[in-house]
């Protein structure tokens with residue numbers, strides 16, 4: 001029996017556009033709510049949300065068997081941390097701040113068993129192999145991993161064509177907020193210079209045969225990014241959804 005199919009990767013290979021949401025509560029229950037809502041994929045975010053291996057692992061458990069696919073964002077692409085979340089059952093990882101082809105190639109190797117990579121082979125005791133219940137896991141797992149690299153600085157954009165040349169990079173995900181900050185527009189990704197860079201990058205990613213990804217928190221911006229070619233499209237953050245709805249409700253009743 002082989003490693004489970006990575007259905008997100010298969011859907012991207014079929015050319016589908018996948019709609020996702022950020023899961024930032026670092027807890028299983030809200031993640032389960034998001035999965036029930038019907039998103040194609042969720043980011044379990046360990047870069048800006050207070051997730052650790054334990055909270056990531058329990059959320060991966062909640063999403064196991066769900067139609068919604070899990071994407072784990074680590075704070076950085078350390079080989080040992082990648083090994084831990086893959087063993088916990090993640091198949092798709094999003095790694096921030098990728099700025100060179102060498103960095104991207106290291107990430108590809110970290111996600112793959114030898115000889116293609118350097119992933120440590122201890123999944124016998126891990127959820128990834130169904131606790132040794134998948135006899136062929138170790139020899140089939142490489143084909144089911146999906147790597148999303150985040151390009152979100154001018155250095156990353158300068159290296160984009162080189163990054164796109166790295167075999168094993170499935171998705172290049174633009175980070176509009178960090179990109180705007182790096183371009184001197186902290187907190188404002190709407191300025192024309194940033195938008196033009198995003199449009200150009202999404203186009204180059206698609207032209208290279210990789211899936212372009214991005215996050216937008218309002219409908220019009222998300223629709224524009226989709227029109228510019230984004231196929232891994234995050235359209236919300238659960239924490240923001242709750243905070244906005246709660247503030248609006250409280251304000252409405254305070255005002256009478």
Ligand SMILES: O=C(O)C(=O)C[C@H](O)[C@@H](O)CO
Nearest residue numbers: 048152175176177178179215
């Ligand atoms: O730069 C960005 O935009 C991102 O990387 C996404 C953010 O980290 C997301 O958490 C919203 O602020």
